[in-house]
Every structure is written in C-alpha cells, then in structure tokens.
Amino acid sequence: MKPPVTRSPRHTLALMVCVVLLGSMRARAQTDPLPSWNDGPAKKAIIEFVQATTDQSNPKFVPPAARIAAFDQDGTTWVEQPMYSQVVYCLEQVPVLAKKKPELKHVQPFKAVLDGDRAAMAKFTMKDLEKILAATLTGMDVEEFNASVKAWLASATDHRFKRLYTELIYQPMLEVMKLFRDHGYKTYFVTGGGQDFVRQYAEQVYGVPPEQVVGSAAATQFGYDKTGKPMLTKVPKLLLNDDKAGKPEGIHFMIGRRPVAAFGNSIGDKQMLEYTGAGDGARLMMLVHHDDAEREYAYGPTSKVGTFTDALMSEATKKGWIVISMKNDWKRMFAFEQ
C-alpha cells in the first residue's frame, strides 16, 4: 500500500492551474474554426493552408508581412442575385436625384426608372446602366454620398429574403475571413463593386477596414465649399475598373504585393486567381460555385451576374483551384438561419 499523497496548498494551486490550462488547450483544439462548413476537401484545404503558412517549421511558411488574402465581394461573400446590391441602390436613388434635377423626368434611361417601366428597364443596355451609375455615384461630396449609402443600407431590403442586404452575408465566408485574420493575414476585398460603396459597411459587417477595400473607383476632385472648408467631390471619371484584368492591376496599385490566397466566384475573378497563383511558395485559389437554388441561387455560364463558364471550371481543375459547392460544402448559409 502506497502512502497517501500529501499536497501543500501551493501544490494544489499549481495543479489547479495546470488543469485549467490543459482544459482550455483541449477546448481550443476542439473548437472548429469553420463551424458552418461541412467536412470535405474545401474545408480541409482552407484549414491546412492557414496552418501550414503560419507554422514556422513548415516549408510553406509565409512571413507575416506577406500574408495577404484577397476576397471578391459580390457572389463570393454576399448575395449578388438577382442584381448587384449597388445597382439596386443606384436605381433607388434615381427618384432622389430627380427631385434635385426635375429635367431627368423626361430623359431616358431615367424616365423608365421613374415610371417603374419594367419592360423598358429589362432592355437597358450597358450604356443606359452606366448613365444611371454615373448620375447616382458621382457629382456629390464624398461625405454626402457616404451618408446616403449608410442610410439606404440601414433600411433597404432584398425582395426574396426580406432582409437587409448586409444580412445576406455568407456565414461560411465570414468564418474563413476571420480564420485568416486570426492567423495574421490581412484580408482585402478586391471587388468590381464601388470602392466607396463597399467601404460604408465592410468594416462593420466583415471586419475589413476602408484601406483594405480595393474596388472600382471614380476619381475625386479636391476643392473648397462656400465656407472655405476643404472637400472632395466624386467626379464621373473611372480611375479603376476593378474587374477581370483590372483586379490584378488594382491589387498592384493599392496593395503592391501579390496575395497568397484569393477567393472569387466568376469570370471576373479569373485574372486575380491566375495572378495569385503565379507567385512563389504556398498558394490557395478558390471559387464559390452557386449550385443551391433552394437556399440561395443556382447559376453559371448563362447568368449575366456572376458568370461561371465551363472554361473557368476547366481552368480551375487544371490549375488546382478548389471549387466550393455552396450546396454541399456549406452547412449554414446565413447567420440568421437557425
């Protein structure tokens, strides 16, 4: 028979500390960083990439300064169907604009929007749309524009889901962005959407600060208001068309480093993924595929919004880009789902 173990109060305290520490370590190891993902190759690839590139003993290690992860926005981190949220904003701003400029009531394409003429709107050309975007996204003080977007986002809702646009965020992608950030990555948006538009909610909704939003952007013009106070006016001159080839160009311009990971969902993201993949060392390129008509939408080659062609699918296969099936890979789509 062994003698009973006697413990001093100090030993007991040390033991308690160890129990707590070990317990929290086990709890951490068991916490799934991507709880909205089903187990599968996509989830596995993300977790393995983040672990490998942040482990100094791993040959795939990426130094903290180079940890740049780029995310497309429309269709990759929030809903883009049936129409980009920013385009909805622009259309809904036309009546506001017409109050200031009543002459627009008689001018197309504004008249069609004001009359609610859906048949005419369905026939809008790219040029018509550009006229509406230019009229509603430029010509005002930057701060006036920002306030207008914020006010719209606080109340406008999507027709199908009856939710604020900022609630139509893919929970699985939020988790991916957080996982990257928790491992020292800077997460950037690289979006065809308007830079100033996205900046109004990116920080609050996604944790992406304004300086990490690369998007399509009109120039601004510095000047002074009537009181002599400096101001910036948005002018109808496109500085950056952040789509397709414009994405790597925008990345070089605004970040100046090649990302090591890039996430997209359409042919507009092809060049960004190619550019990301062309760098040395570990790389992760992924495409969100909209194949879940029940919970969201299913679309591909023939969709005007978020086109995903067969050629893009072939390139993904050939280059080892991982295609995320929203239907199979995502356990939960939105935070508001139970």
Place this chain on the structure above:
Amino acid sequence: MKPPVTRSPRHTLALMVCVVLLGSMRARAQTDPLPSWNDGPAKKAIIEFVQATTDQSNPKFVPPAARIAAFDQDGTTWVEQPMYSQVVYCLEQVPVLAKKKPELKHVQPFKAVLDGDRAAMAKFTMKDLEKILAATLTGMDVEEFNASVKAWLASATDHRFKRLYTELIYQPMLEVMKLFRDHGYKTYFVTGGGQDFVRQYAEQVYGVPPEQVVGSAAATQFGYDKTGKPMLTKVPKLLLNDDKAGKPEGIHFMIGRRPVAAFGNSIGDKQMLEYTGAGDGARLMMLVHHDDAEREYAYGPTSKVGTFTDALMSEATKKGWIVISMKNDWKRMFAFEQ
C-alpha cells in the same frame, strides 16, 4: 523602539518584483522617444499629440482604427536637393535604355543626357523631363522595374554626402514615425514620388509597407509572358498625380479615411494639411522647413524643388500648423552622424 521587521521569503520575492517593476517604469518614463530633437515647441507638440490621442481618458482620444498619420517623403523624410532621387535614377537609366533602343542616341532630350550635355540639361522643360520619366518608369514588367530600382539604390550615391540615398534619411523623422507606430498609428507615405519606386525601400528603411505607400502612379496592364505566366506591365498612363490637390484625392482613393496627423515640407503638401486639418477632433499638421545650409540645405520660395512660399508660411501661422526648423529643432540630422 520598533520591533525589527521580519520578512517571509514570499514577502521578499514580492518586494523584489515591485522594485523591478517600478524601476522599469521609471526607466521607460525617462526614455526620450525623440532623442534627435532639441527641446522646443515642435518636439513638445508631437509628444503631447501622441500621448493625448492614445489616452482613453483624454477628450482628444482617437480610436485605434482611425489612427492614420500621413508623411510626405521628398524633403520631409529624406533629402530632396539638388534633385529628387527618383529623377536621378531616371537620368541614370537613360544609358541602360539606349542600349536596348539605340535610336534614342539621336533623339532629344535623351541625346543631351547621353552626351552629358549639362548646359542642355539645365534648359530641360517639364515636357522634356516627362519624356525621360515615361521612358524609364514605364514600358517594362513591374518585377523588372522593381529589381532595377533595388540594384540602383544599393550602389548609387549622392554627390555631396557620398552616401547611399537611403542613408540620407532624417533621423528625427524616423523617430517620429516610430513613435506614432508604437502608439498604434498606421504611418503612410503620401508622396509625389513614384509609388512603385518608393515601395522598393520604404519597408526596410522607414518601416512603411508597400500597401501604405500612396504615390504618383502609372497604370499597369495585365497580360501573359511567352510561357503563359501572368505579368503586369507598367504603361505610360498616369493614374494618380499625387501632388498638391492629388494628395487628398490619393488619400481618399487608397486609404479611404482622413488622416489625423500630416507632415509635409512644401506647397505640394498644402492641400494634404488642409484636408487633414478639416476633420473633427485632435489634429496635428507640421511642415519641415529647410533652413540649415550647413548640415543640409536652406531653401524656400524660389526653389523649384520643395518650394516653401511666404503664403504657405502665413497659412501655417494662421491655421496653427507647426513649422519645424531643421536648424533649431533637430539635434542630429542623419543616423551616420556621431
């Protein structure tokens, strides 16, 4: 007579810990964050601003996300006389360019540079200079350009100081940038110099990463090399002329937040300081004044490089911008001085 104080080993340990902690606190309080500055209103203003804006109990507190400090580069953080370093680089690249394009030997303004015709070069118009800049800063792969700048910086030296250009950094300003960063500020360059040029040394020399360099920038064009590898080519189309009004415009485009502190040295920085000053809450605007011909240069209203007009001085006085006298405020100019 009091009884002698007895201490248990635990009390002794606690006492030792307190002595060490208090000692390190005193040592920290006594460490001057700006040792290259003489005591005076400029040094006092910087230290007080950083302390006030990062102290939660102070009404001037600035939340961490909004802590943006903008620094001009040429003449504010390194020597810009007798000519901007980047212009020296461009002129010295002309012979390299002429090897690839021998026809330039017979074309002005390239001929004058190749012949070393100082009389002709002294008469160069802005248009002549632009031709040289366009020819030496664009037309190549981004990575080829970066490598060329890095190689040049590693060996080219300034004529007066016989030092590498990256050694001609103002030690007092390095200390200011570090002080800001140590208090949770992001330090940005907002420079009329070329964004890609400055990015080649900003991180190593100043601790400013590529994504925090806002500068004049040519567009790039995405494409593929002969092997099909994605590449970016620098093209002669100016996207951002980051000087004067272009500075606040560039800040809005690339940062999307108004800085709370801005440092400049010439009329090219006026609009940036105005824009910074027009925000709410605590603000710090400072201008480096070159008044030390002995240790560096003395220049002002009549200088083509780094013009500092009487009107700028008046505006500084009127608006409470602090003018730094290099002669009086700086104890030490360069790190290589003893």
